[in-house]
Amino acid sequence: xxxILALALVGCDGGTAAxxxxxxxxxxxxxGIELSKYINTNVTxxxxxxxxxxxxxxxxxxxxxxxxxxHALKGWVEDFESGDKVPQADISLxxxxxxxxxxxxxxxxxxxxxxxxxxxACTPLGYKTSTPVDWEQTKDTYEVHQIWGFEADxxxxxxxxxxxxxxxxxxxxxxxxxxxxxxxxxxxxxxDCNEDPITGAQVVVRAEDGxxxxxxxxxxxDSFPAxxxxxxxxxxxxxxxxxxxxxxxxxxxxWDGSTHVLMGTTVLEIKPDSVNxxxxxxxxxxxxxxxxxxxxx
Amino acid sequence: xxxxxxxxxxxxxxxxxxxxxFSLDGYYRVRGFVFPDMFPGQVKAGTYMTHRIRLQPGxxxxxxxxxxxxxxxxxxxxxxxxxSAASTALFAGDPTNTSIKGTAMDPLTIKRxxxxxxxxxxxxxxxxxxxxxxxxxxxxxxxxxxxxxxxNQYGSTYDRAIFATRPISIVQTIMKKRDxxxxxxxxxxxxxxxxxxxxQYYGYKCDPEKDGEAGCTEDEDHGYTEDxxxxxxxxxxxxxxxxxxxEMIYVLSYRGEGVALPGGRVGDxxxxxxxxxxxxxxxxxxxxxxxxxxxxxxxxxxxxxEILHIGGNTEAISLAGAExxxxxxxxxxxxxxxxxxxxxxxxxRTFTGYLEHGYASGDPNVAxxxxxxxxxxxxxxxxxxxYEEIIARSTATVWGPDAQxxxxxxxxxxSRYIFPTVKYxxxxxxxxxxxxxxxxxxxxxxxxxxxxxxxxxxxxxxPDRWKDKCNATASMLGYEVDLAVKHKFHDHINFTMEGGYxxxxxxIPLSSVGLDYRVNDKGQEVGDFWTFQTRIAxxx
Numbered sequence: 001x002x003x004i005l006a007l008a009l010v011g012c013d014g015g016t017a018a019x020x021x022x023x024x025x026x027x028x029x030x031x032g033i034e035l036s037k038y039i040n041t042n043v044t045x046x047x048x049x050x051x052x053x054x055x056x057x058x059x060x061x062x063x064x065x066x067x068x069x070x071h072a073l074k075g076w077v078e079d080f081e082s083g084d085k086v087p088q089a090d091i092s093l094x095x096x097x098x099x100x101x102x103x104x105x106x107x108x109x110x111x112x113x114x115x116x117x118x119x120x121a122c123t124p125l126g127y128k129t130s131t132p133v134d135w136e137q138t139k140d141t142y143e144v145h146q147i148w149g150f151e152a153d154x155x156x157x158x159x160x161x162x163x164x165x166x167x168x169x170x171x172x173x174x175x176x177x178x179x180x181x182x183x184x185x186x187x188x189x190x191x192d193c194n195e196d197p198i199t200g201a202q203v204v205v206r207a208e209d210g211x212x213x214x215x216x217x218x219x220x221x222d223s224f225p226a227x228x229x230x231x232x233x234x235x236x237x238x239x240x241x242x243x244x245x246x247x248x249x250x251x252x253x254x255w256d257g258s259t260h261v262l263m264g265t266t267v268l269e270i271k272p273d274s275v276n277x278x279x280x281x282x283x284x285x286x287x288x289x290x291x292x293x294x295x296x297x
Numbered sequence: 298x299x300x301x302x303x304x305x306x307x308x309x310x311x312x313x314x315x316x317x318x319f320s321l322d323g324y325y326r327v328r329g330f331v332f333p334d335m336f337p338g339q340v341k342a343g344t345y346m347t348h349r350i351r352l353q354p355g356x357x358x359x360x361x362x363x364x365x366x367x368x369x370x371x372x373x374x375x376x377x378x379x380x381s382a383a384s385t386a387l388f389a390g391d392p393t394n395t396s397i398k399g400t401a402m403d404p405l406t407i408k409r410x411x412x413x414x415x416x417x418x419x420x421x422x423x424x425x426x427x428x429x430x431x432x433x434x435x436x437x438x439x440x441x442x443x444x445x446x447x448x449n450q451y452g453s454t455y456d457r458a459i460f461a462t463r464p465i466s467i468v469q470t471i472m473k474k475r476d477x478x479x480x481x482x483x484x485x486x487x488x489x490x491x492x493x494x495x496x497q498y499y500g501y502k503c504d505p506e507k508d509g510e511a512g513c514t515e516d517e518d519h520g521y522t523e524d525x526x527x528x529x530x531x532x533x534x535x536x537x538x539x540x541x542x543x544e545m546i547y548v549l550s551y552r553g554e555g556v557a558l559p560g561g562r563v564g565d566x567x568x569x570x571x572x573x574x575x576x577x578x579x580x581x582x583x584x585x586x587x588x589x590x591x592x593x594x595x596x597x598x599x600x601x602x603e604i605l606h607i608g609g610n611t612e613a614i615s616l617a618g619a620e621x622x623x624x625x626x627x628x629x630x631x632x633x634x635x636x637x638x639x640x641x642x643x644x645x646r647t648f649t650g651y652l653e654h655g656y657a658s659g660d661p662n663v664a665x666x667x668x669x670x671x672x673x674x675x676x677x678x679x680x681x682x683x684y685e686e687i688i689a690r691s692t693a694t695v696w697g698p699d700a701q702x703x704x705x706x707x708x709x710x711x712s713r714y715i716f717p718t719v720k721y722x723x724x725x726x727x728x729x730x731x732x733x734x735x736x737x738x739x740x741x742x743x744x745x746x747x748x749x750x751x752x753x754x755x756x757x758x759x760p761d762r763w764k765d766k767c768n769a770t771a772s773m774l775g776y777e778v779d780l781a782v783k784h785k786f787h788d789h790i791n792f793t794m795e796g797g798y799x800x801x802x803x804x805i806p807l808s809s810v811g812l813d814y815r816v817n818d819k820g821q822e823v824g825d826f827w828t829f830q831t832r833i834a835x836x837x
Contacts, residue, residue, distance in 0.1 A: 165698070166699035166700070167697075168697075169696060173697075173700070178806045180808075228757045
């Protein structure tokens with residue numbers, strides 16, 4: 001088994017942790033869960049965060065003219081764990097970055113796992129990959145805030161992720177967690193200003209009002225899910241299991257030697273029995289990070 | 298192994314007439330299964346029937362040289378045309394070969410082929426052969442219908458060369474003394490388990506994510522392991538000895554029947570030790586398996602037991618442990634696995650009653666440096682439902698298809714149990730059986746076996762997280778009641794009816810693995826399962 005997950009997932013104001021917010025309600029959040037249950041490391045983080053001075057978020061950059069033009073995407077569906085192409089997968093692309101909206105493109109990968117579509121560059125978008133449930137091949141996989149950079153020739157060659165049923169089972173099993181039916185898994189990478197993984201980051205899942213979701217959150221070591229790794233390692237990877245369906249915020253904190261500092265947030269919607277991918281970027285409160293090719297010089 | 302030892306345990310016999318003898322052993326078996334309530338929303342009992350034809354022809358030259366082959370046909374094939382050979386199911390005619398997994402399967406498999414021949418000081422057996430020891434907790438040949446309940450489905454088979462001898466007889470012969478016939482056998486053998494694994498092992502020699510692409514040569518652009526296909530092999534694929542997996546086998550066995558025992562009694566005394574040393578150079582694997590078996594039977598009272606321990610070191614398991622990252626060998630794992638079964642009771646011609654207790658150690662964290670869990674052999678059947686169906690399905694679902702090595706496959710898994718059983722034989726060819734199984738978890742892990750706040754916190758688990766997420770209330774995994782009637786007629790027809798009921802507690806994650814459950818009046822998620830099974834077999 002090759003466990004190089006290769007999570008280079010193409011992919012409130014900031015400030016110190018002060019408020020601690022237990023009783024689960026219908027929304028899936030639990031009143032009374034203290035932030036310290038999830039944000040508690042005393043390991044000083046490692047990563048370049050000089051671009052961000054809390055609590056003022058960086059905001060989105062000014063995009064270069066014409067950067068959002070449609071591009072011809074030569075894509076393929078790639079298994080999240082093995083890197084193998086996934087044939088015959090159904091693909092939905094959401095140019096609004098909203099996976100509950102109507103898909104702008106619905107297509108299917110061929111027998112080799114390849115597909116093509118016309119997509120806007122420099123535009124946050126969401127996608128879903130799936131195979132028929134009866135096949136028991138893949139889990140419905142969603143990723144949001146995906147931005148593909150501008151290419152002068154108007155052509156993009158990019159993979160999109162699909163998580164196999166096998167991987168979706170092994171990760172909770174290795175983490176000694178029972179994946180409850182009807183809930184989702186969310187996963188991503190904690191990035192610094194240079195889009196390098198942050199060592200020492202912790203994440204917490206919350207509702208818009210700050211109420212914390214009682215999810216099972218774990219980190220990885222060398223791209224392996226690790227039971228007793230309390231904060232992100234050099235790979236920056238995190239995973240939250242048993243997240244109820246709904247719209248949630250994922251806050252990324254680091255320990256600066258004296259306090260826990262909120263460094264970034266992403267927003268994503270969790271669908272039942274699915275795997276949902278979104279990264280968290282330093283200085284950004286929406287999980288949206290534009291590549292350099294999109295930014296006006 | 299057992300037959301090899303049996304052959305040697307008997308005093309030397311006069312040569313048979315100088316001719317060839319042909320033998321044919323085997324059976325044709327049909328087994329039917331009924332599961333009325335296995336899955337949520339099941340409105341009608343799920344039923345299916347399977348075949349197995351097992352043929353074992355043999356050639357015997359003067360009892361000095363024998364050759365056997367064992368073939369299974371239609372093994373596990375489900376009745377019916379399940380590959381849609383007929384375009385309209387209603388008009389189906391010819392049945393197809395479909396396993397219970399729903400996939401097409403080869404209708405014929407040559408499972409074993411071996412030769413055995415006598416040499417002046419013993420017996421040699423070479424080839425793809427069955428392995429069986431003791432009660433079958435570790436090595437279980439899976440032949441015949443030897444289980445109290447359930448069916449053999451797997452069977453231990455090895456590519457093996459083994460030599461067995463009776464050392465006391467040799468010494469007595471050298472000393473020109475009469476062979477006293479003491480049934481002490483020593484055997485030494487070697488198994489070749491793998492010549493060249495398709496899953497290529499690279500360890501941590503190069504990890505592009507860690508060392509950068511520049512740190513890796515072209516051939517080392519990989520992670521820990523990499524799947525290959527046969528096409529990736531060159532002509533010298535077999536030369537590399539570093540990746541070979543092989544094991545040495547050492548057996549010391551005494552099989553005394555009608556021997557004088559302390560207290561002046563006469564009885565049967567059987568015992569021995571089976572040791573296996575498994576090795577693979579490139580993964581620094583050196584694993585020692587020790588399995589001791591003993592049985593004593595005096596005046597209708599008998600007791601037997603088998604205990605096994607698997608210990609040693611390996612770097613072959615690619616579920617790397619977080620605890621070892623940064624160590625000299627991040628893939629290092631130390632095996633420390635235990636299992637045992639003890640059984641004691643009374644038996645005479647018409648009645649048998651015994652109490653059985655067994656154990657298989659569990660592993661609460663398969664990713665750490667300690668590898669402590671392994672189920673007992675799946676052909677050592679304990680009951681019809683709890684282990685055979687519920688935990689087998691649960692572990693398969695939790696781990697998924699890429700981690701089949703961690704499935705229980707129906708073996709006793711991460712638990713201890715008691716299983717009192719009675720058998721009544723009103724006639725020589727009729728047997729009525731009943732048993733009650735009760736099982737408790739060994740090391741709850743949170744996903745395969747739910748944990749309770751009272752369970753000890755496994756090493757590597759955060760105590761607060763453990764207490765927070767462990768909400769199982771039961772101490773038991775569950776209990777089960779099994780009944781069976783077995784009848785043999787026309788000398789060769791073996792007919793069995795078996796039924797069982799199991800109550801499963803909230804220790805098993807029924808809801809999340811897709812098994813039927815209900816919430817009882819205490820708010821606990823529990824399951825009640827029934828099965829009815831039949832077997833009819835023609836033995837020859």
